[in-house]
Amino acid sequence: MSVRMNKRKIEKKWNNASIQTKMMTSFFFPIILILVVNTYMYTNINAMIARVDEIYTSNVTLNNLSAELTQVQSSVREYLENKGSSALNDYYMAEQNYRNLMNDIHEDITIGSQKIMQENIYNQSEVYLEQIGEIVQAKRGRNVEKYKSGYEEAQVIYADLQTCIHSLNNEQFKSNTKNYNVLLSSLKYMELVTITILLIVGLVNLVVLFLITRSMAKPLQQLSHAANEVADGNFDVQIEILDASDEIGVMSKAFNKMVDSIQIYIAEIRKSMRRESALKERELVMASRMKEVQLRSLQAQINPHFLFNTLNAGAQLAMMEGADKTTEFIQVMADFFRYNIKKIDSDTTIEEEVALVDRYIYILNVRFTGEIHFSKHVDSEVENVRVPSMVLQPIVENAVNYGIRNIEWEGHIDLKIYKQNDMVYMSIKDNGIGMSQDTIDMILSGEYFVNPDEEKTDSNGVGLGNVIERLQIFTGHKDVMEIISEGEGKGTEFIIKVPMHV
Template sequence: MKLKSLNKLVRRDNRSIQHKLLTIFSIALVFIIGVNIAMFVNISTMMNSLERIYVSNLNLDELLSSLGEVHNSMTEYLDTKSSDSLDRYYRADQTFRQYLDMLNTRTVDDEMLMAEKNIYNLSQSYLKIVEETVNAKRGRDVEKYSERYEMACSQYSVVETFIYSLNNALFRSNNREYNVLLTSLKYIELVNIAILIAATMLDIILVYAFTGNIIRPLRNLSDAAKRVSEGDFDVEIEQSAEGDEIGILSGTFAQMLKSIKDYVARLSESIRNENAMKEKELMMESRVKDAQLKYLQAQINPHFLFNTLNAGAQLAMLEGADKTTVFIDNMASFFRYNIKKLDEDTTIGEEFSLVDNYIYILNVRFAGEIHYQKSVDESMLGVKVPSMILQPIVENAVNYGIRDIDREKMIEVSGTDRGDHYELSVWDNGKGMSAERIEEVLSGVYTPGKSASGPGSNGIGIGNVCGRLELYFGRSDLLDIKSDGEDSGTEVIICIPKTEE
């Protein structure tokens, strides 16, 4: 019944969730803190009582120790008559008197307190005898200080015996009191634990009663949100009658769900329209490409070009022009590769053959001024790669690296099996490149001049090679450029990943 009444109270409460939670946790916190303070005060009182039990024994131990210090310092002075021993005696005497002032000096109906009074009186008598002994020693009265010293030793034994007796009696009494308090403390601990458990359970019940009506709408809203995330937009949102943030959130969520439904409908219609437009564009693009291809074929018939070059090679052979024959054969091979292989896969071996043809043609054109070296591992000659990835790099090395230098022009092309990948390298001893220019070329920002697409060029640059390598292998880190700067040459490295056939 109490829980129901609490829930009704929460339902009628139109305050914000912050105020509700603050009220709930404030009540719970005050309740728990109050119980803990009561427990702490109770236990602290018991602990203070335990600590005070043996204080009297400690005081008597200190009194006995200071008594021994007085006697020992007096004896030392009588033996040595030094100023240090005399000073030690006065300090010990002062300390002993301070401890004596803590003893009872009144006549009371208590055996222990009367024993303290006796110790006090005996100690005062002892101190007087010791003082007379020291003064007699300082006055060189041998007979007197010997007599007083014997009296002091006798009185010391009596005081010491009284202190021992009182200390033992106090210890027995304190031990009985300690056991009683310890038993009471254990009992109080058990009672406190029971109270704490009961307070915690009551606190949990109070929190559950107050938060139940807050959490339930949130749980319903969470379940609805989960169904929406799974694609079910036909969820019925239970509208909260509360005027707090949860009621506002429920209404907003319902409105948002309606907006999502409308948006999904509009998006679906838009996607259908967009797909239809893309299909039309693809059809138009395909037709344009077909038209372009037919136009190019109408301009240059590849078979006619190859037959003409072959006829020229045969004519040169009949005339005994061997060099012309080789040149025409290389030209034919070069153009055949350019036309047939651009959109097909090729091998590393075929790429190196194309570079051989290209360098041969350039050396005929430039009177053999390009010194060309190549080395390639035979194990990688049959590896499949996209076509036209090596010759454009060599062409760039010629056009932008070695063409205008005055020294010997060198190009080295190599292929190496690096274990986990194949490495293709094109090196020249030309102008070199700055770090900024390398960054521009690799990022596609730098655009070379018209000479790159002029006579003797296939129109394929480094950016094109990078793009086709990325499309072919699915990686964008396969080409790198290295150079130490101006007039230091350039090396372009292509990484060919090893893939299982």
């Protein structure tokens, strides 16, 4: 459990380490491992070489021992032959040297049978040296017989000793050679081991480096690829984020954040542009509708100017003749047409719109000798509410022309203007022939058009569709008019809805 936790800790540390640390670790770890392995192998090889050097030392020692033994024997022989003091000195020297070497070899540790041989040589040497000592004493004492026989005996032991030394030398040479061969093969083996370890470590190192650098390079490649995408205009791109706090991790996170921010800004810009274009569109539509109304008005302007002058002349004539009713009629008619020309391109108050309707009804009643029974109820609070001009009169005209003109019963038109919940409702209700629901739907959706010829003959030129559109543009709402008809012969009610404050 704790091992796993430790692993996680180390993993976290590793992930959070900087690229430099990661790369340094990735390179240094194998290098240190190779260094340790090499040092270990180097130490072993050195120790082995040192042992190879030592291998034949024992043979050299034994050769020295043999040479020294010969020296002892020859010096004694020389002494026995001439009894010279230098020969005696030589003998003592040689004996001392031989003893030293003998002791060295005696203390030397060797394997089983060789140790026994060493012991044999040591003990025989003791006997030999003792024998030699006695010979020298005998020579000094001129005991010829004794030193003669003693020397013969010593010669035999000398020969035995040389044989033993030779045998031991031979045995040691054999085992030393074996050891030498073992060491040689070990050195070769060591070479193989070293090469194997280095190869394994090298290969694994290569693979690890490849994988680690790839894992480091991959996010960078992704980042550059993503950056290219962004440069090409594709902002809908996200990169895999390393769960690490190294430079790449930080960069990746920053990149993703940047892309997110860009996307948000673009969305906001798009929204505001859409809003702006909608506003512009509205203005354009409004203007185009106005132009349409203006065009129709202009078409009618030639006649009104002439008509105004004519009407004024008529009014003056009627006044001079004392015909007051005619004067009033002509005056109302002139006012009606003037309003049409003046107010068509701007908004106005409900009060003026109602006045226009009054004039229109007066004219029609003069024309049709009071056939139209018109009543109005206007809430005084809403008289100053602003509405587009020429919205009430066309509806009243519509009620007259299509509602009550051809009915056999007495026609009534009721105008009610009232306020309800910050809204102003303008209701024009007739008791005429009524409307089918299809016609109502077509009018409200703008698909219904009256016969143009018919319109020319008996209209002031502003249709229901135009009224509805202008009202919609003015209020910014779709729902500006309601048409209620309970069926054929049951009349129609138009309700215009405008807010108190636009």
